[in-house]
Amino acid sequence: MAPEDLAALYRGYIACLNRQDWKRLGDFVADAVAYNGERIGLAGYRRMLENDFAAIPDLSFEVALLACEPPQIASRLEFDCTPVGRLFGLPVNGRRVRFAENVFYRVKDARIAEVWSVIDKSAIEAQLQTS
Numbered sequence: 001m002a003p004e005d006l007a008a009l010y011r012g013y014i015a016c017l018n019r020q021d022w023k024r025l026g027d028f029v030a031d032a033v034a035y036n037g038e039r040i041g042l043a044g045y046r047r048m049l050e051n052d053f054a055a056i057p058d059l060s061f062e063v064a065l066l067a068c069e070p071p072q073i074a075s076r077l078e079f080d081c082t083p084v085g086r087l088f089g090l091p092v093n094g095r096r097v098r099f100a101e102n103v104f105y106r107v108k109d110a111r112i113a114e115v116w117s118v119i120d121k122s123a124i125e126a127q128l129q130t131s
Helices: 003-019 022-027 041-055 121-130
Strands: 029-035 064-070 072-081 097-108 111-119
Touching: 003 022, 003 064, 003 072, 003 097, 022 029, 022 041, 029 041, 097 121
Parallel strands: 029 111
Antiparallel strands: 064 072, 072 097, 097 111
16 A cells, blocks of 8 residues: 555544444454454454543544554554543543553555554653642
């Protein structure tokens, strides 16, 4: 895939997540997808995302940076949300937090096959200490 095709695939994927259109998730994510080195499959990936939306009802994925070099995609996602309980083990409990995720993807056969994610948990910790 060309870089512009990867970018279009990724923007479609993010739109799918923001709509919570789980029926179409397989259009973007491979059946045997791996997340942070563990093969969780499409069903496991979907469960993970559904759990994220349950914990964060106002979750919205906002692309801050996007770089595509076939077959990889690199993105910085920004979040501004109010999780209902614990988030990444932290007692957020309905407080508004802002944080970022740096995520890398490997695309195979026009679908996301591998995902590596690093979330800025320290940004959330700092906000909880000041609020």
